[in-house]
Amino acid sequence: MSGLPASKRVYECFLFAVLFFVTLFFATYSYAAPTATVSGTPASPTNATTATLTVGGTDVVAYQYSLNGGAYFAETPVATAISLSGLTEGPQTVAVIGKDSAGNWQDQASPTTVSWTVDLTAPAATVSGTPASPTNATTATLAVGGTDVVAYRYSLNSGAYSAETPVATAISLSGLTAGPQTVAVIGKDSAGNWQDQASPTTVSWTVDLTAP
Numbered sequence: 001m002s003g004l005p006a007s008k009r010v011y012e013c014f015l016f017a018v019l020f021f022v023t024l025f026f027a028t029y030s031y032a033a034p035t036a037t038v039s040g041t042p043a044s045p046t047n048a049t050t051a052t053l054t055v056g057g058t059d060v061v062a063y064q065y066s067l068n069g070g071a072y073f074a075e076t077p078v079a080t081a082i083s084l085s086g087l088t089e090g091p092q093t094v095a096v097i098g099k100d101s102a103g104n105w106q107d108q109a110s111p112t113t114v115s116w117t118v119d120l121t122a123p124a125a126t127v128s129g130t131p132a133s134p135t136n137a138t139t140a141t142l143a144v145g146g147t148d149v150v151a152y153r154y155s156l157n158s159g160a161y162s163a164e165t166p167v168a169t170a171i172s173l174s175g176l177t178a179g180p181q182t183v184a185v186i187g188k189d190s191a192g193n194w195q196d197q198a199s200p201t202t203v204s205w206t207v208d209l210t211a212p
Contacts, residue, residue: 036098044116045191053082060098089120125187125201133205142171149187178209
């Protein structure tokens, strides 16, 4: 190069620098794997057996996904959401890998994952505070509880069921007449499952207002 004119040496150095930075740019940006994002994860627990998940991420143009450790589905454009149906009871995990516009895929060993639990089991309410039987009290206060029971409805003496009520609010009865009393309660869990009205939790006692 010592025999070359100075202008040509400058040009060759400039060209070398340009090629170096272009190579560095593509090595840094064109071969970097993307990271998919996933939105729309259902609440957990839920009694929904379907789910719709949206895939995105910087320069993510397509994706593949796997459900509960199964095989990855075919490449899908991000404009098409993940649509799941027929989910069974138990934990659900969706793993997603994204593909960018340069064709780079997110590593299957480091997918983006979202998880939730499908709960299809109805709860069983408990009722405490049943008055002694017989009693001359025309009022009663009953507390409703039970594993994962968050709300309830109740029926007095085979009447219509009340509106949904949180378990923090007790059943307050007044103006009870003489005779047998039966309260039927159905509970609701945090996934939205209701105890079957055909199998309520019941408590009974008798109001006796007759003097001996």
